[in-house]
Amino acid sequence: MTLLEARDLHVEFASRGRRARAVDGVDLTVGEGEIVALVGESGCGKTTLARTLLGLERPASGTVLYGGAPLAYSARALKAYRREVQLVPQDPTGSLNPRHTVYEAVAEGPRIHGLRDERERVASALSRAGLRPPERFFPVYPHELSGGQRQRVVIAGALALDPEVLVADEPVASLDASVRGEILALLLRLRAELGLSALVVTHDLGLAWNIADRVAVMYLGRIVESGPVEQVLSAPSHPYTQALLSVLPESPAPIVLSGEPPDPTRIPGGCRFHPRCHVLAAGKAAEAGVDGLCRSQPLEVLPSSAALQAACHYARARQPRL
Amino acid sequence: MAVTYRSAAGDVPAVRGISLEVAEGEALGLAGESGSGKSTLAMTLLRLLPKSARVTGEILLDGEDVLRMNWGRLRAVRWASASVVFQGAQHALNPVRRVGEQIAEPLLVHGIAAPAEARTRVAGLLEQVGLPAWRARSYPHELSGGQRQRVMIAMALACSPRLIIADEPTTALDVMIQAQVLTLIRSLIADRGIGLIMISHDLSVLAATCDRLAVMYAGRVVETGPAREVFTGARHPYGRALAEAFPTVGDPSSRMAPRGLGGDPPDPMRLPGGCSFHPRCPVALPSCAWREVELWPADGAAVDPADHVTRSTETRHTAACVHVLPEPEEESA
Numbered sequence: 257m258t259l260l261e262a263r264d265l266h267v268e269f270a271s272r273g274r275r276a277r278a279v280d281g282v283d284l285t286v287g288e289g290e291i292v293a294l295v296g297e298s299g300c301g302k303t304t305l306a307r308t309l310l311g312l313e314r315p316a317s318g319t320v321l322y323g324g325a326p327l328a329y330s331a332r333a334l335k336a337y338r339r340e341v342q343l344v345p346q347d348p349t350g351s352l353n354p355r356h357t358v359y360e361a362v363a364e365g366p367r368i369h370g371l372r373d374e375r376e377r378v379a380s381a382l383s384r385a386g387l388r389p390p391e392r393f394f395p396v397y398p399h400e401l402s403g404g405q406r407q408r409v410v411i412a413g414a415l416a417l418d419p420e421v422l423v424a425d426e427p428v429a430s431l432d433a434s435v436r437g438e439i440l441a442l443l444l445r446l447r448a449e450l451g452l453s454a455l456v457v458t459h460d461l462g463l464a465w466n467i468a469d470r471v472a473v474m475y476l477g478r479i480v481e482s483g484p485v486e487q488v489l490s491a492p493s494h495p496y497t498q499a500l501l502s503v504l505p506e507s508p509a510p511i512v513l514s515g516e517p518p519d520p521t522r523i524p525g526g527c528r529f530h531p532r533c534h535v536l537a538a539g540k541a542a543e544a545g546v547d548g549l550c551r552s553q554p555l556e557v558l559p560s561s562a563a564l565q566a567a568c569h570y571a572r573a574r575q576p577r578l
Numbered sequence: 579m580a581v582t583y584r585s586a587a588g589d590v591p592a593v594r595g596i597s598l599e600v601a602e603g604e605a606l607g608l609a610g611e612s613g614s615g616k617s618t619l620a621m622t623l624l625r626l627l628p629k630s631a632r633v634t635g636e637i638l639l640d641g642e643d644v645l646r647m648n649w650g651r652l653r654a655v656r657w658a659s660a661s662v663v664f665q666g667a668q669h670a671l672n673p674v675r676r677v678g679e680q681i682a683e684p685l686l687v688h689g690i691a692a693p694a695e696a697r698t699r700v701a702g703l704l705e706q707v708g709l710p711a712w713r714a715r716s717y718p719h720e721l722s723g724g725q726r727q728r729v730m731i732a733m734a735l736a737c738s739p740r741l742i743i744a745d746e747p748t749t750a751l752d753v754m755i756q757a758q759v760l761t762l763i764r765s766l767i768a769d770r771g772i773g774l775i776m777i778s779h780d781l782s783v784l785a786a787t788c789d790r791l792a793v794m795y796a797g798r799v800v801e802t803g804p805a806r807e808v809f810t811g812a813r814h815p816y817g818r819a820l821a822e823a824f825p826t827v828g829d830p831s832s833r834m835a836p837r838g839l840g841g842d843p844p845d846p847m848r849l850p851g852g853c854s855f856h857p858r859c860p861v862a863l864p865s866c867a868w869r870e871v872e873l874w875p876a877d878g879a880a881v882d883p884a885d886h887v888t889r890s891t892e893t894r895h896t897a898a899c900v901h902v903l904p905e906p907e908e909e910s911a
Contacts, residue, residue, distance in 0.1 A: 297752040298723070402842035403612065432611035433779045433823040434816075434858075437838020444834065459752050465827045466836040489827050503757035505786035506826045512757045 258324070259453050260286040260309060260341065260421050264557060265318035267301075267308050274521040278304040279315070280477030283560035286421060289447060291454045293464035293485070295500070296474035301520065305474070306423050306457045310343055339369055342414035344424035348406035352398040358382070358409050359394040365417045377416050384450070385412035386442055404435035411442065422446075422454045428463065440467050461501060465489055470562065473497045476528045477520055478557065483564030493566035493578055495535040526551040527569060535570050544573040579635035581618050581627065590846045592618040594797035595635070600741065603771040605764075607784030607805060609820055610794035613843045616777050617665075619794070620745045623775070624656050640740065657684040661734040663727075665746035670730060671718040677729045678704075678714025684736050703732040707762055724755030731762065741773040748783065760787050781820045785809035790893065793817045796844050796854035799873065803895030813876035813897040816855050853900070863900055876902040 267279040278301045286292045296302045307313045309320055311327055311334045320327040327337060342365075345351040352361055362378045371377060382390035385408040398406055407427065414422055427443070428436040444467050446452045456468060464471045464485055471489065472482040473496065481494035492498045502511040513532045518524065524531050530550045533541070541547040546569040555567040566578050581593040593615040600606045610616040621627050623637055625644060637644040639659055647655065661684075664670040672680060681703055682696040691699055701711035707728040718726055727747060734742050744763065748756040764787055767774050778784050784791055785805045792802040793816065801814040812818040819839045825832035841858040844850060850857050856866035877895040896902075 297754055404842055432843060433781070434611060434819050434839040435842065436823055437836040438840065439838075440836035441838065444836070461753070461827050462825045465825055465829075465833060467834065486833070500753060501827060503753050504827060505780075505782035505824075510757055510761075512761055513754055514758075 257288045258285045259288050259290075259322070260455070261321040261324075261560065262305070262309060263319045263321060263560075265305070265308060265320065266316045267304050267313055268316045271521050276520040277477050277523060278520050279308060280520070280523065281318075281557040282474075282477075282479055283557055284472055284479065284482075285560040286453050286455050287562075288420075289451045289453055290470065291443070291447060291456065291468045293468035293471045294455060294457045294474060295459060295461060295464055295471060297459060297500075299520070300474045301477040302457045302474050303425060306343075306425055306455065309455065310341060310423055311337055312343075335369070339417045340419055341421045341423060342417060342419040344411055344414050344422050344427055346426040347430045348403070348410040349398070349430070351410055352406060354398050356397075357394065358387075358396045358398075358401075361398075361409055362412045362416050365413055369417060371417070378412075381412040381416040382409075384415050384446065385409070386438075387412065402435070403431050404438060407431060407435075407439055408442070411439075411446075415446070420453060422452055423457070424454060425457045426459070427456065429458070429460065437466075443467055461489060461504065473500070476518060476523055478528065478555075478567065480529065480558075480568070481566040482558060482561075484562070487564045493564070493571040493575065494529075494568045495533050495570070496529050497566075499534065526553060527555055527567075529568075541570045544570055546570050546573045579619075579622065579633065579637060581615070581622050581634075582632045583628075584630045584632060588847065591797055591849070592631075592846055593622065596792075596794075596797075596799045598792055598799065598802075600773040600775055602740070602773055603767060604790070605767055605774040605776060605788040607781075607788030607791045608775060608777045608794060609779065609781050609784055609791060609817075610777075611779050611843045613796070613846055614794040615797040615846075616794050617745055620662065620743050620775065620777055623743055624660055624662060625652060626662070654688065657734075657739065658688055658690070658737040659739055660741040660743065661737070661739045663730050663734045663742060663744040663747050665749055671726060673718050676715055676717055677721070681714070681729065681733050681736055684733065688737055690737055699736070700732075703735055704729075706735065706766070707732045708758070722755075723751055724758060727751060727755075727759055728762070731759070731766075735766065738770075739772065741775070744774065744776045746778055747776065749778065749780075756783070763787065779820075780824055781809055781817075782824045793820060796849055797846065798854070798898065800855065800899070801876070801895075801897040802873065803877070804893065807877070807895050811895075813895070813902050814855075814899045815859050815861050815901075817897065853898075861901060866900060869900065871898050871900050871903065873898045874902050874904075 262282050262284045265279055265282045269276045269278055282305055294302050308315055359378055362381055363374050366374050366377050379390040382393055387393045387408050428439050468485050471485050472479045475496050481488060481497045492501055499511040499513050511534050527550045530536055535541050536550050541550050549569040558565050558567050572578050580595045583590040583592055608616050622633055633645055678700045681700045685691040685696045700714050704711055704713055709728055748759050776788055788805045791805045791808040792799045795816050801817040809821050812821050822837045839858050844854055852868040853866045853870055856862040873896040875894055876897040
């Protein structure tokens with residue numbers, strides 16, 4: 257069943273006097289007990305999308321739905337919503353107050369929400385996050401912990417409210433390599449034991465392969481390909497996904513796209529990826545007779561479906577089912 | 579070489595006796611995590627450490643010991659013979675000066691070029707790292723992360739050094755930008771015969787860029803050898819854990835099965851006795867708690883015990899683990 261949903265979501269910012277369409281039409285769902293990875297490069301809008309799903313940004317148009325009901329933006333409704341949908345921030349070191357003990361850090365949420373049995377809540381959240389015995393960590397300050405332990409404290413802070421969904425922004429990017437696997441295993445265990453759903457925002461395709469059921473690839477404000485992880489990451493259809501996978505260190509034939517991701521204040525016409533598209537540049541789109549479409553015909557917003565789909569004229573010409 | 583920091587709480591051994599070498603045109607990858615001593619090692623090579631650090635051993639740059647150079651000689655060597663690309667280009671560039679001036683600075687300071695010539699050289703350097711010459715007039719904040727990292731590389735190249743030390747040069751970058759920067763680094767090494775020491779915690783990135791790898795743990799090298807061999811056939815359990823930490827997308831064995839190590843990197847002030855990895859080691863023997871093993875050939879070739887020490891610094895695959903020793907393993911006590 258669908259728990260969290262974005263429906264035709266648009267989020268805009270003013271950027272140096274221009275309008276930046278950071279999220280430019282996104283349909284996305286996270287089902288109960290599902291882990292969805294939202295992947296893309298810096299500036300593609302993935303963090304803005306995540307913040308909007310958390311109610312931290314107001315969409316210019318479109319709707320965020322939780323449990324089928326549209327999100328209300330009154331202070332009271334948002335407060336209630338945040339018990340259900342919790343953020344796990346990037347960089348645990350920056351998000352923990354250095355002068356608060358572990359206990360105070362984890363108890364903050366339950367206090368704000370006026371929940372009873374604070375001590376038991378904190379103890380149970382810490383032990384579910386793998387910090388055992390929890391009492392040993394109560395009086396400890398963040399600087400006395402390792403990076404992995406700090407990330408566990410941050411996760412415990414989210415768990416203390418018994419949420420249904422975690423939205424994790426690059427949960428392992430700032431961690432040491434050997435600790436990374438342990439934190440990802442923790443997310444899988446929380447799903448297995450508590451039925452937690454998660455939206456994991458990352459630029460790390462290996463992370464998606466390690467823990468996600470579904471992946472959505474975002475480029476310049478839109479989801480350009482989505483589907484089950486095995487299908488999307490083993491046989492990508494969109495040239496952008498192909499390029500992202502091809503530059504992983506183990507890949508035999510890297511397709512290194514030139515330039516940086518383009519600017520959300522100047523989204524190209526036609527397919528938004530066409531100026532950097534290697535399939536178009538290599539003339540393959542012309543062979544398939546779609547190069548005109550690539551340059552002039554924008555693609556529609558991909559619907560929030562669990563099946564494999566890609567917003568690409570060339571991929572559709574070759575695989576009409578997409 | 580060894581480095582110890584003196585602090586109020588006591589001596590902190592950051593690098594505990596390691597020997598490494600890099601040849602012309604060769605890329606050596608140094609892998610390890612926080613506290614492994616890899617960044618200390620990098621800073622030591624050009625004597626960039628704080629005063630509290632005590633360095634012993636030798637650091638030979640073209641045969642000359644960096645640790646015994648006088649101040650003037652050291653200044654001449656920095657940038658001109660060896661240069662560093664620091665992690666986090668955001669913070670290493672001066673925000674209020676144009677990047678062209680910053681690239682030109684070592685050229686002017688070392689008297690390698692007059693101001694007019696320096697401008698031409700800067701334009702050429704920017705081109706080499708894939709930036710248009712007009713970018714010289716930009717300020718760091720006008721550049722993206724990848725562009726700033728390219729500027730750092732241009733600075734490092736400015737005086738045509740013989741050695742470049744790159745400390746996590748791509749850590750903060752997106753995969754696509756990382757691929758661009760790594761391709762650039764590889765081609766510069768190949769074209770100019772520069773020696774490279776690249777530091778990272780991502781073994782897969784190092785394996786794709788470097789000829790040889792050295793894996794550091796708690797201030798020592800615990801495994802070293804040809805890059806592919808170490809990455810795909812690590813013999814030290816820590817080397818293996820690092821190699822598996824970043825999964826190969828498409829590999830069914832890592833699907834829904836992230837792999838990590840229990841425990842945390844050790845605190846250099848409270849190193850465990852014996853093999854410092856033993857508390858986290860999945861295959862530790864009882865004796866590992868008191869016995870520390872030297873680097874030993876791990877490639878299966880026959881060994882003359884008399885010369886294992888000299889060979890270990892050469893190109894063969896070695897590991898400091900009781901499980902690679904040729905003797906029969908102790909009776910499981």
